[in-house]
Amino acid sequence: MNDVCIRMEGVSKHYPHFFLDSICLELREGEVLGFIGANGAGKSTTIRILMGLVRQDTGSVQVLGHPMPAEQIAAKLDIGFVSEDMRLYGAATLAWHMNFVASMYPRWDQAYADKLLRRFDLKPQQKIKGLSHGQRVKAALLLALARQPRLLILDEPTTGLDPVARREVLAELMSVLTDEGRTIFFSSHNTLEVEQISDHVAFIDRGRLIALDEKESLLERWRRVRLVVPPSTALPLLPGIVEVAGTERLPVLTTSQFDPDVVSLCQNRGVTVQAVDSMTLEEIFVANVQSRRELQPA
Amino acid sequence: MLDTIRHLCILSIFIMHTGASRIVLSQTGGPLYQQIVNQLKAKIAVGEWVAGEEIPSIRQLAADLRVSVITVKRAYLELEHAGLIVTQHGKGSFVAADVAPGPEIFEQEMVGHLEEAARLGTTMGMSEREIVSRLRQALDETEDARFIPKSSKESL
Numbered sequence: 001m002n003d004v005c006i007r008m009e010g011v012s013k014h015y016p017h018f019f020l021d022s023i024c025l026e027l028r029e030g031e032v033l034g035f036i037g038a039n040g041a042g043k044s045t046t047i048r049i050l051m052g053l054v055r056q057d058t059g060s061v062q063v064l065g066h067p068m069p070a071e072q073i074a075a076k077l078d079i080g081f082v083s084e085d086m087r088l089y090g091a092a093t094l095a096w097h098m099n100f101v102a103s104m105y106p107r108w109d110q111a112y113a114d115k116l117l118r119r120f121d122l123k124p125q126q127k128i129k130g131l132s133h134g135q136r137v138k139a140a141l142l143l144a145l146a147r148q149p150r151l152l153i154l155d156e157p158t159t160g161l162d163p164v165a166r167r168e169v170l171a172e173l174m175s176v177l178t179d180e181g182r183t184i185f186f187s188s189h190n191t192l193e194v195e196q197i198s199d200h201v202a203f204i205d206r207g208r209l210i211a212l213d214e215k216e217s218l219l220e221r222w223r224r225v226r227l228v229v230p231p232s233t234a235l236p237l238l239p240g241i242v243e244v245a246g247t248e249r250l251p252v253l254t255t256s257q258f259d260p261d262v263v264s265l266c267q268n269r270g271v272t273v274q275a276v277d278s279m280t281l282e283e284i285f286v287a288n289v290q291s292r293r294e295l296q297p298a
Numbered sequence: 299m300l301d302t303i304r305h306l307c308i309l310s311i312f313i314m315h316t317g318a319s320r321i322v323l324s325q326t327g328g329p330l331y332q333q334i335v336n337q338l339k340a341k342i343a344v345g346e347w348v349a350g351e352e353i354p355s356i357r358q359l360a361a362d363l364r365v366s367v368i369t370v371k372r373a374y375l376e377l378e379h380a381g382l383i384v385t386q387h388g389k390g391s392f393v394a395a396d397v398a399p400g401p402e403i404f405e406q407e408m409v410g411h412l413e414e415a416a417r418l419g420t421t422m423g424m425s426e427r428e429i430v431s432r433l434r435q436a437l438d439e440t441e442d443a444r445f446i447p448k449s450s451k452e453s454l
Contacts, residue, residue, distance in 0.1 A: 199367055264421070
């Protein structure tokens with residue numbers, strides 16, 4: 001099997017108003033992990049710990065075999081990091097930045113950088129302060145991608161991009177992955193794009209990792225089941241129910257452990273299964289978060 | 299003018315990234331892996347991909363379609379189970395040697411759907427006659443759909 005690229009074990013961090021609660025997470029080489037969470041859920045804190053920018057209170061973090069933050073300098077040679085609040089020098093041009101980065105990273109690929117310039121529709125002679133938000137994001141991505149790092153850590157890489165640019169960026173991320181030795185960890189609000197390009201999905205809410213799974217198996221296990229219950233018949237107890245909505249006669253159950261046997265199980269008790277609907281990643285995320293918040297109010 | 303340029307850009311992006319596989323996925327067309335399975339089946343059925351031909355690797359197709367590796371892997375697994383493709387570790391994926399183009403590709407799927415309909419009908423307590431008449435009814439409802447794609451039928 002592939003090598004482990006990122007491993008976090010029992011990682012916690014206390015802030016006055018926020019607690020990152022024993023995060024355990026593993027990502028193997030050649031895979032894409034989509035990291036989804038609401039605002040303030042702990043996505044950026046987790047990413048900063050991964051990058052060695054913030055020291056965890058407890059727990060261990062290994063990135064590309066290096067303990068973090070102790071060996072962050074060695075690890076960062078092979079990590080491409082792009083975050084929303086990334087600062088480039090406003091008075092300098094993109095070409096200056098490209099030379100600057102190329103001078104530090106021996107694996108810089110100028111031909112690839114030139115291709116990305118065209119693809120991202122960027123002009124190297126333009127000064128950073130004259131760029132729009134979307135252009136700055138694309139410039140930062142270009143600087144990270146052309147270094148050909150083994151691991152890309154991207155904090156909301158597509159936020160603020162127009163649909164065409166977003167499509168280009170996703171296409172570029174996927175073409176990175178034709179090389180099996182490269183790995184992507186990215187956070188996003190956009191569940192549609194996470195659903196599209198990630199192999200694994202992690203949900204974080206209020207500082208806790210509430211799901212970490214293969215995307216396909218997550219999509220396979222969550223279902224909305226629409227039932228017709230005859231009068232004075234009890235709702236059968238089904239596994240993994242996280243939500244019961246609808247009415248008494250026409251309940252709609254959301255389950256995180258759907259099994260096709262449920263259909264015959266219901267029918268044996270006189271309950272008709274009207275429909276079994278698959279759910280989008282967004283629906284799964286929201287249902288998951290809401291059911292947990294009900295169990296553990298803040 | 300600007301608009302034309304923008305259109306051309308969008309068009310070129312589209313062609314560039316659909317690449318050699320020429321598969322078009324739709325965000326509202328159901329599960330992505332299922333769309334891939336259906337379109338690859340269709341390619342084999344119409345003979346665009348012939349027996350023994352090498353098809354894109356999982357990673358290559360994922361990059362072309364901008365979808366995750368695991369999604370393409372799942373689609374390939376399903377096609378392997380259906381006996382339509384074979385994947386040789388380290389060598390790549392190929393259309394199975396004994397596959398002949400033609401609508402028979404969909405045979406297995408048809409059997410699956412018919413069995414499912416029969417099973418559902420029985421659990422709903424329908425008689426045999428009722429089930430058959432429901433099938434006829436479904437046939438009537440899709441009548442229009444069956445006759446529209448004449449031109450594409452001819453190209454088969």
